[in-house]
Amino acid sequence: MKHKSILLTLLLLAMVLPFSAQEALWNQPEVQSPVIHKDNKASFQIYAPQASEVLLSGTWMPREDWAPEPVAMKKEESGVWTHTTEVLASDLYTYFFLVDGVQVCDPANPYVVRDVASIFNYLVVPGGQGDLYAVQDVPHGTLAYRWYPSPGTGQDRRLTIYTPPGYENSTSTYPVLYLLHGMGGDETAWTTLGRTVEILDNLIAQGKARPMIVVMPNGNVSQQAAPGAAPGALRPPSMDLPQTMEGSMETTFPEIIQFVEQNYRANREKSQRAIAGLSMGGFHSLHTSRLHPDTFDYIGLFSPAIMPLEGSVPEIYKNMDVGLTTQNNKGYRLYWIAIGKDDFLYDQVSRYRGTLKRLGLPFTYTETEGGHTWDLWRSYLTLFVPQLFKN
């Protein structure tokens, strides 16, 4: 029986795998990449016998100016290029190769994630923070992609929703975190780059977070859904979408809340609603919570964009002081701001902290190492979520 099963496997393998994969299997040296060693060093390999230079760029590398300086990989006689890192801190990292200047995903690693218009490989180094980003042997919530009517934008739109373990077999209501992406992102960003499902499953299992619903809408109001999930031809995703920071996300936000509260067992108390976002999503969270001051008791701004408030800004972003004062008078439980020291938005956020102080709005401020990158936003989510919905 066993040899028949192997034979069948080989036959199926030969039919299903493309030419190059078969060639790889049969003619090329076996390559395993990445390999995470017991001491949390990681080795990378790529077979490129004809290349004259192969570089590796990974998010564990120190950043100079905008981005890490890639390291040169070493060519072995077999045609395999290799690189082994120093000991890596436990985390999730993305990386890519540059083979003679061409950006290449690791052919040996099928774990990829899209950031705006590029595909990157990722790896998780275990033993610490990274364990929160990995699937653990714990109860798992449900992830759904669902469409909702948005009369305010004149279209149906898609959102991503996480319901916690036990939700379906319960009759309770649950608190809701509305979690918003940044520029170039969409309703898939927080569950792919952001590892929201893993983080929530793990923090809930550890008793560090209350079971909650997490709603991840699309903050680009001109989009019905993420690139590839919206009607129409497949076009490259773009950073420069109309209708992102001109007010329509904030004014139509009640549609999202209404949809969620009509379709899920969501607790409708202000004390059971949170809104948070990164970068542009921080901007949306700031203004949505301010414009709807009876709605959210928990506000999280992760490396938020703070639009310059001079000149011809849209009406709803004016009179910030009045809006913030109203929000303060109505009350809230947590106003959490976090940013990295090297973030290009650091000064804007500093000035905004000044505004909050001047107006007397209480807030909690967390300053970390780092810039304007997903490693921070994942970690901010792990810091923010345990603070929510404490009664």
Next chain:
Amino acid sequence: MKHKSILLTLLLLAMVLPFSAQEALWNQPEVQSPVIHKDNKASFQIYAPQASEVLLSGTWMPREDWAPEPVAMKKEESGVWTHTTEVLASDLYTYFFLVDGVQVCDPANPYVVRDVASIFNYLVVPGGQGDLYAVQDVPHGTLAYRWYPSPGTGQDRRLTIYTPPGYENSTSTYPVLYLLHGMGGDETAWTTLGRTVEILDNLIAQGKARPMIVVMPNGNVSQQAAPGAAPGALRPPSMDLPQTMEGSMETTFPEIIQFVEQNYRANREKSQRAIAGLSMGGFHSLHTSRLHPDTFDYIGLFSPAIMPLEGSVPEIYKNMDVGLTTQNNKGYRLYWIAIGKDDFLYDQVSRYRGTLKRLGLPFTYTETEGGHTWDLWRSYLTLFVPQLFKN
């Protein structure tokens, strides 16, 4: 305002994009790939100035032996390699580049899909069959990834479930299609490579399919979930998993049905249940429907594996004749078999048709061009689904 917004975009762009993407933006020729022309020719481009050979392999190419012979791309002075196809039939195609022998995804195309352990780009050529695989401006169903208890395998397991447009706001029950993947696949295969959500949304909108629930379980009983979605370190997906064709999928299948019928408004009539699968999933559908002859009125075998029934096969695959006769006596409405003329399983399926004829089981047989590939399985789904749940 407009120039401020552009400035902010550029700033964010500079922070978010990695080194190489910035380099691409600022130093490299602009590359658009793929471009589908009005006459349905497609052009591909990749910037690889140092490469001495760039090949393109795509699933529209004629296959010799196992796989398409890649075509050589032409190098322009700019360092961009280009290739334009002949007119392509409307369909979904996957492709990759070979840059000096290294398998490379198209850096300009972020639309990728995983097949077993490899990542491929895809494109959809419109104007016909391909339109069924694209998101159209029609009502959309909900896609969810959900875990269920599987006492028969001693673990929690994940499945993918599609509920049709209108499901959430209805009180009706819905018929259910159980849709199974092949070897090397998992519970994500039918919604990624198989375009199940798009196909169902579109066929339902056209009035060609009844609104139905589609349940896509993981047919590898040794897996809790797809690679990357199961507990544990990220390991390369494998074709050669234990416990796939030894009976446990079939014997534990009632757990899946029970979970679905307890958690969704699923119609529990035999006439409202279908099971179908490709390759190994066809094998699972054949045996699951035979072993539970009171359960399914609709059976679909897409390029099914038919295990050789000599030697030391597991007990449950023996006495096929008796089981099939029982299934026939209990009755069913559709037993649909489809296979490509060049499929390596063609002879096995021919022999199986002989068995069905000899035993007097009615079936419908569709023979198409092609081999053992996803383009057929997508098209088989579009042929099978309209035949279901006709009363």
